[in-house]
Amino acid sequence: MNIVVCIKQVPDTADVRIDPVTNTLVREGVPSIVNPFDEFAVEEALKIKEQCGGTVTVITMGPPQATEVLRTALAMGADQVALLSDRSFAGADTLATSYTLSKGIEKVGAVDLVITGKQAIDGDTAQVGPGIAVRLGFTQLTYVSKVASVNPEQGTIVVERLIDGGKEVVEGRLPALMTVVKDINKPRQPSILKMKKARNA
Numbered sequence: 350m351n352i353v354v355c356i357k358q359v360p361d362t363a364d365v366r367i368d369p370v371t372n373t374l375v376r377e378g379v380p381s382i383v384n385p386f387d388e389f390a391v392e393e394a395l396k397i398k399e400q401c402g403g404t405v406t407v408i409t410m411g412p413p414q415a416t417e418v419l420r421t422a423l424a425m426g427a428d429q430v431a432l433l434s435d436r437s438f439a440g441a442d443t444l445a446t447s448y449t450l451s452k453g454i455e456k457v458g459a460v461d462l463v464i465t466g467k468q469a470i471d472g473d474t475a476q477v478g479p480g481i482a483v484r485l486g487f488t489q490l491t492y493v494s495k496v497a498s499v500n501p502e503q504g505t506i507v508v509e510r511l512i513d514g515g516k517e518v519v520e521g522r523l524p525a526l527m528t529v530v531k532d533i534n535k536p537r538q539p540s541i542l543k544m545k546k547a548r549n550a
Contacts, residue, residue, distance in 0.1 A: 350403030356387035386466025392536040423547035424539035447480025463526040478528040488525035
């Protein structure tokens with residue numbers, strides 16, 4: 350299984366400020382963290398890798414300081430990471446972000462599964478994951494709360510997803526993209542040794 354996880358560096362919600370001129374988030378001087386939903390995405394990728402084998406690649410789009418969230422992913426157990434960074438990405442909307450991330454995923458090669466958090470806490474649109482799926486032509490599975498099975502040989506994945514008023518079980522074909530909710534797992538805490546190793550990556 351070749352799994353890609355898309356994560357985002359976001360401002361800590363305890364210190365969010367809006368620029369009154371541009372009406373955009375002020376990121377300079379504000380502590381940044383891994384988007385909380387994306388930690389569940391990384392954990393689920395690692396769990397699937399442990400069951401099926403393969404590799405986990407974590408991608409983020411952002412300024413150079415976004416390497417910090419990639420270090421967190423490495424410490425959790427990701428095999429490789431990639432930063433997509435360019436001044437022209439500044440202020441990108443969900444359309445531009447999903448386009449850029451899909452191009453980054455294509456560079457990884459033959460991908461079986463892409464996982465994202467259901468949304469970013471700084472935008473709350475929940476549009477980037479589905480946008481990537483459309484651009485890649487992947488099966489789209491949103492609001493996933495449980496992965497029941499993954500069968501790389503048969504090219505299928507069965508998930509449980511949240512819907513209004515309950516849950517539904519869906520089987521889809523690989524390659525697929527799924528967006529995950531926080532109830533799907535409990536993200537692992539990296540060891541001190543892995544954190545030190547990731548700091549030097």
